[in-house]
Amino acid sequence: MANYKYHILICGGTGCRASKSGEIVQNFKNILKQENLDNEIQVITTGCFGFCEKGPIVKILPDNTFYTQVKPEDCEEIVKEHFIKGRKVTRLLYTDPEKKEHVSDSKHMNFYKKQMRIALRNCGFINPENIDEYIARDGYAALAKVLEQNDPQATIDIIKKSGLRGRGGGGFPTGLKWEIASKNPADQKYIICNADEGDPGAFMDRSILEGDPHSIIEAMTIGGFCIGATKGLVYIRAEYPLAIQRLQIAIEQAREYGLLGKDLLGSGFDFDLELRYGAGAFVCGEETALIHSMEGQRGEPTFKPPFPAQEGYLKKPSNVNNVETFANIPVIINKGWEWFSSIGTEKSKGTKVFALAGQINNVGLIEVPMGITLREVIFEIGGGIKNGKKFKAVQTGGPSGGCLTEEFLDTPIDYDNLIAAGSMMGSGGMIVMDETSCMPAVARFYLDFTCEESCGKCSPCRVGNKRLCELLDKITSGKGTMEDLENIKNLSQVIKDTALCGLGQTSPNPVLSTISHFWDEYVAHVVDKKCPAGQCKALKQYIIDPEKCKGCTACARNCPVGAIKGTVKNPHEINQELCIKCGTCQAKCKFGAISVQ
Amino acid sequence: MAKVKIKLRQEHIDIIKSICKKFDYKPGELINVLHQVQGEIGYLPAEVQELIAEELKIPVSKVFGVVSFYSFFTMQPKGKHPISVCMGTACYVRGAESILDEFQRVLKIGVGETTPDGKFSLTSLRCIGACGLAPVAMIGDKVYGRLCPDDVKKIIAEYND
């Protein structure tokens, strides 16, 4: 066996793979072979490091060098400089945006400093396709412990005491959920993992499955043992081919090791896993809809009760948890509930993974202890707003959440505070918006999403959200009235009050929160017929300032619809009738002569 | 009311029958069957759904009810180069709408349509998880990140030889 002195970890998450990280892996392997170093330096594809903004990421251990935005052609230089000459390739190191200094160790980066990785503990650290690496990190030790103890209730109690709550959105206490399912007797029960991540802008579940699939297998087995289920099902998005592949490999490996199948670790407990594929329906994140979908039906939610714990998959008691929730389980058992419950706030324990995105410098996947403030997340971890613009709002909780303003920046993040602020935790999407984002337009974007994803079963969601979307369309196109705003408010409230499932009940949140925090902006659209953020196409005009225009013709040449007329060296003019407000002219103008009104 | 004759290519009949058999003709496996059949044939036209219904012994209306519910399933053949523009929130706030508009304008097709020559089809999808590269579009398996409307023509030109 080779005695490796160095490990090169290369992010194999979807984001980095999109930027050719696969090619980087191959190049490293080839070059190391040429240089006869392939027995000393090991190349490992890992899961996501989280710092997607700067991907592809290449990390070198043991000296913990963190190279960012690596291109396949950089591999040779890294090998020659870093390994052969022992010099770091400074141009690929992360540059601190404030101090303008290179930082080589990820621990010193603001992005990682405040993070605490529990669910993501193995992501970007182990090779997800190698069960041995998982075992070496105490993998399956929690399962062994649980099986040896042979007391499901004791394990349920640990989870209950840890204070772990569902990470998929609702925040229901996980231990309690398991307890209810464990107390419903049945000849067959099911434990189900909801991996149908549908929030547009959240990808933590995918990252965990891609980076640490065994943690889910282990946790589901533990859950199965606790509730008395011998069968586990993972409902996974078909649009996640890599996660599916890694999970399948992991399941195979676990079976080969006897960690799935019959008589696990000599305990007499049988457990196995199967995959079920989602097919592109956000509503299937709702557990009853998910179950119907797994049964081969339309993913329509049904009224609860009966809860899945009473009557779930194939009418048998079932327990549904999401990926991130499961990822916490083995750690809690290994390190104890006391340790876990010492992290976080009074009612929200542990950490939460957020997908940080939007107009922010450091886009990526982060895991932070509950109770951290939005300010810390956005300005320290996230590195602040892109291009030095002003912070306007942050949207949490995806289509079910709301927009929070500056006044909430110092609120500690947990389930209850977010709800109190008019938003919610949701699955952990966190979209930061700057002054150029128009709030009514953002609300419309989310409503558009809800309309498209509504199953159509109940009238408030089927028709109500459609009408809400149409009303917001009216507002953003400058045709709204004050009466429309009143109707929007009433309709939102009624939908919240009457919709059948969580999707419908929370769908007006983006509207209600923006209306309450950005009322003036709505009124500006209605009364002044202006979009203060300059985003609403129907309400803006591109105007060429004849003073500044040098007649370079760049705008006219680039206008996709030929709406700009003018002769060389003479001021140009935009035909507003033809203009599609794409903004190309403004981007092309070197003289800053084109402005939006 | 009357007997309906449904015509299918022999190879498609064979594919569908073997997939249904693999899933033991269980109606509960409908979605898995549809996934695999679409994977093999590329799309799920009416005749294909009729045969799946026949094999699994469920009403074809239910099969269509499922196919038309899930956005992943399509009854239209995809173009040779299927284009998907990510409309996830991260991409949206970084201008994905204008990218999608530009694709529609350049290709002269709407979302969910295929160009008459069968070369390109255009869809929007929700978050492929490459938020760091937002806004993002995929052509086939290739991801294009940090797009601006100007890039669209160039990208399409790559495939237009």
Added chain:
Amino acid sequence: MGETNMDMIKITIDNKVVEVAKGTTILKAAKDNNINIPTLCYFELAGMDIVNKPGSCRICVVEVEGRRNLAPACITECTPDMVIKTNTTRVLNARRTVLELLLSDHPSDCLVCPKSGDCELQNLAIRFGIREINYVGEQSTYKQDDSPSIHRDMNKCIMCRRCEMMCNEFQTVGALSAINRGFTAVVSPAFEEDLTLTSCTFCGQCVAVCPVGALSEINHTGKVLRALNDPTKTVVVQTAPAVRVAIGEEFGMAPGTIATGQMATALRKLGFDYVFDTDWSADLTIMEEGTELLNRLKKFLAGDKDVKIPLMTSCCPAWVNFFEHNFPDMLDIPSTAKSPQQMFGAMAKSYFAEKKNIKREDMVVVSVMPCLAKKYECSRDEFKVNGNPDVDYSITTRELASLIKLANIDFAALPESKFDDPLGESTGAGVIFGTTGGVIEAAVRTAYEIHTGKKCPKIDFEELRGLEGIRSATIDFDGLPINIGIAHGLKNARKLLEEIREGKSKFHAIEIMACPGGCIDGGGQPRHHGNSEIIKARWNAIYEADKNLPIRKSHENPSIIQLYKEYLGEPCGEKSHHLLHTHYFNKHNVFEVDLNKK
């Protein structure tokens, strides 16, 4: 304190403390306390195994203390000490808004809608006093779909899914399903194609339960009026047994009123030249079907392997469609006897036409049926002679009522009159064709006497009656035990057919009717809006009408005896085989290899 009943719980509803049984829904608890919460998608036919409560329309929401949002009353069960308010401002506003939303995606063409006056959505709009709709926007547009029996206008669909439930759960036909999602979600056949291209049996139960005008019957009243006003035509009408016990409801008479006499008078007033009775041809059906049963049974008992047992009745056209679509391998199981409607048509246009010397093309036969499938049945090619159908138009009980109203006839005040002879004379056996178990009871009354040559010791076979979905009884044919199975609802029929296919059926004869309770709740009957008491009243009325008749066995019907003597010869003889029997078609989809496509 005395013993507390463990199964009772206390709740407070609109400030009143009441006790309800555990498991009671808020809707029921309210109703029992004279609080009528409005509903729309909710539908239940008690005792018939029919329930639709998706909890999806959200019209019935109420406020429950301690609950974040409003609770749907139809599906939320009462819990101990629950405090419910059914009429707070919040509730009323929510209901009104939801109703406005439904109306905002519904054409406002009430005045010309087939459901006007009998529409549950319209009733709600009246009840809520809707004067304007605050929410407007895009409306759904779907193509209109006409089949021989059913008209679909899905622009009016409110997605209550009652039709889908009937089609799939009660009938297991599966022609309809919810399709698409979100705003575009609607109930439709696969690929939004026409019903005629599906396995629809035209049972009409979707129409029977539709709360709005999305599903309605194909209306033939105009054609009937034209025929009645055509002096060159002799217009003959036949009325099915179940019509007489339901038509009174359309004129404010109590459910279960037997209005045979008024109906006959009304038909004459409408201008029909001959007012006859399908009960007459029901008696004829018994002669043919009963004889066929005995013939088959004899051969079977003699060890003839080619003969199929059980024999299944074939009067119900939806049932015929059902097995033609779903059990094409078993087309030789059902009786070949035509249905009473078609036997009547065949006899009217041969025997009676010859008797009266009316040319076939000058005679128009109209049938009044509780059924929508009868419209399709009379359009089938095998029931035509040179393109001229045996039955020209089949109208429903509802359509007849509208004709009567149109002609300014005060139905309830009409004097009673009798049917014309000879095709109007019938027995109690003919009447009970109108409900589940009736056909087979009528057959037993006759087959017993023909088989044994003895008078049957009883007439009322209580063991064959009832409203359970599947029933069975063994009737002693003087030493020969005959096992009889009865099913109504096609899901129950499917079960019996599958037993036969697996060789596990113990029955010698099986009666099938597609609709709940049989023809009394056919798709063409006056609407009961989920009140199963109405169906029970009709059911009682059928047996009462049977009892009221002097002759109660088909083979004792003098007109039938005369018919055989004068015209047909003997049951299942050559002439009756030609005129009164039919054959069935394989309607299952066929898959063919497409050789043209590459």
Added chain:
Amino acid sequence: MDKIKSLADLKKKRDAIQGSLNLRENGDNSESMIQIKVAMATCGIAAGAKQVMETLIEQCSSKKIDAVVTQTGCMGYCYAEPTVEITKPGQDPIVFGHVSVEKAKELVEKYILNNEMVEGIIPQNYQSIDK
């Protein structure tokens, strides 16, 4: 592949593999560990730095010392190759010159484990490339 049939099996398996991951675990905690850098430029390798580095890795691992052994470029003490820089947590780095395989063992034994000073310290100021 052998099945894991018991908790003991799992532990055995974990212990067997854990070594291969130590490199990474340690990298993650480098601040709290002893860092040993071996100068491995051409001059160092010519003087036997490769064997020295292997010895150090082996010694640390067999004596269960939490140390990160890495290679580095030429430190500029070409006259004293092979050179090794040892940084204990919270202390300034010390560079040792003329480190042979034997000397390497001594460094581990005396300086690292027992905190005894060992001959061969190069006293001059230096600059590592990190700075």
